[in-house]
Amino acid sequence: MSLRFQRLLLIFLSLIFLTASIFLILFNSKKNLIFFYTPSELLNSKTQINDTIRIGGIVKKDSLKNIEDNKYVFIIHDNNNYVRVSYTGILPDLFREEQGVVVQGKLIKIDNIKAERVFAKHDENYMPTSIKKQLEKNKYWNKSYQ
């Protein structure tokens, strides 16, 4: 085997490996590396009661209740399933109903989590306040912006 042939063989092998790796990673990456579960994914996961997990979803409209000072209860959903959240502490600025949110905390029941931290998730849309008001006034306010 001449050196050139050794290299060719190795290049051939490497190319096979590379394509294999690209395929394997691209086809499987979506299901993996979870920063948070959606409520539906939570049902399928191995998570047990009293485990610490993160759940992400949208805060349900009219579900936020302020029980005491700094004590909140709300529901997050992903259109199919929902999880009740109870939280003590200060909510981030961006926390609003019908907005994306990620909570981290202990699962007390299968659909009930006691949150220790709440992260507000904001979308990639940026829009001046004045325009939004105008849009709302003219009823052009498009729900897809949320």
Add this chain to the structure above:
Amino acid sequence: MKFLINPNRFIKFSDLVFKPLICLSAIFLLIGIVFAFFLSPNDYQQGATVRIMYIHVPAAWIAVLTFLIMTLYSIIGLAFKINFSFIINSAIAPIGAIFTLICIVTGSLWGKPMWGTWWVWDARLTSVAILFLLYLIIIFLKNSITNINVSEKITAVLIIVGSINLPIIKFSVDWWNTLHQPASISKLSSPSIDPSMLRPLVIMTIALMLLAIVIGIIRIKAEILKRKLR
């Protein structure tokens, strides 16, 4: 385009463009700051905090672009034995590191009020943190091998291996559930960012890029002269 691979031509070219570049970057920076602080509106959700974007996003782009440039130069440097590319690598690595740091710091300043936390280990943030560490390791490795001929080539190999991180950074928000929002600009058809906010962002991006290029030219020239002295 010979000035991109030939040190003497580069010095000639940079002498030509250096002063205009400084003026341009100063002007753009001024306009950009005025726009970012006074002439741009508040966001409908985030209020005034959105102004952090005007430095955070350009810094992130420059950080990634610098690594991309280093990767390209490493490849042509190793493949065609062009020594100038190693000069560029060692000159601009610290710039990339600084801009990555700026991106991380402004990002966590933005994250605290918006998300409610300084830092989370989601895919985008982690990959950018790895980018910063990679920059540091590249700088360390270059300085820990005494023989310059070896150190720059081996650093180039490390840069090429490390460039696998770049697509991960880019696509992390699309592939995985992340707290970080997806890209706003790359949807070319309809950027999901209002023109009145896109304008300062573009101006700041141009300004910071010009600034990075100016610093880069200074550092590359210094590096060329340092090697001539040796």
Add this chain to the structure above:
Amino acid sequence: MLLVNNIYFSRQSKAILKDVNLSLPPKGIIHLTGNNGVGKTTLLKIICKILNPDDGEIFWNGKNIKKNHYDYCKNITFILDQNTSNENLTVYENIIFWKKIFSSQIKINEIESILEVLGLLEYKNTSTIHLSFGEIKKLELIRLIIEQKKLWVLDEPFIGLDLKSVEIIIQTITNHLDLSGMVIFTSHTLPTIPNINTVNLEINE
């Protein structure tokens, strides 16, 4: 036939070798001399294609070695000025390793007789870490016999050897030349070998 044509080599933009020309016919022997730091070892490494010259070509039997690297490797033995034996292995294991990687046809009893001539037979199963400098050098030179190649490239082969061993090596080299082999070596002393061609390298300004 080895032809070294206009070799130019520089390190960190400082020229070390400039316009070096050598030609080595079968049965030829070249003795490279020169002051320290003049680039003798560098030239030998270029001939062995461990280093690539900035300019110039090397031809082996009329073919450029760049295109013919593998066959060229099959014809060349390189003895460095440092030892290449592993200190964790015994003398015999080192020899077997060399025999294996160079696919040598040499027989075991031939190896033993060589060891006996060089006075290494009693250390056959000792790790080389326990050998003295000269003994390791002798072990190194056994590669010349094992590899059975045509062109020998030797870097300071006589350093650290006793007079008797030097004579044995010179005898081996002469025998090799008689079998139409070729030798290039560097040394600061001139051994008595007939038809020797001394090339003096000088520092290039």
Add this chain to the structure above:
Amino acid sequence: MSSFNSILGVFLRESKIHYRSFFHILSIFLFFILSIIIFVFAVGSNKELFNQIGVGIIWTIILLSNTLSIKKFFQNDFDDNSLIIIHMSGLSYEIIALIKMLTIWMFLQAPFFIILPIAFLLLEMQFDNLKIVYLSFLIGSVIITCISAISGSMNLLNKKNFSIGGLIIMIFSIPVIIFGVNIVNVSNNIEIIKAQINILLGIMFFFLAISPWASGLCIKISLQNK
């Protein structure tokens, strides 16, 4: 086929050398066991806690133990020039790196399979997970070997800063840690475990594809400037 002879020769020699330096290998595994014991004392023997974080601890310490053995890759052969001799016997640097990786994997990684159950015992973890940990380690160890080969070849001429080799290993093995540990914790859904294994396999193929080239190039550069 003389090249196969050379490959076999290098392989046999490597095995012999590793066999001779048995106590060095043993000390690496002792390091592993000792670190686990220290962990137990540092955190306190807490069965529930270790069931949660035990796999993470084991992976971290495997990684740290691997940074101890970077020098075993090419440094000795580089210092005593046998790399040149092996190369001149007609093997390209890439093939040499591959053989080295194979021997290192056999002698420094494979024994972890015997030690992993001991670590499980020491941490009082449930043995249900052992099978998955074995599987992830089988793939992960190959990745770590590839990364160590790159790191080891990069530091051949580095006489000043010995810790940088460990840093290079650690930064590239972050994905291994993420997926290797996650695989146990994430779920008992077979689909997701399969996906994780596939991703680990993908990373393994990636590093298998690039590491011979990267280390071969680094060896060549270092040899040319020795």
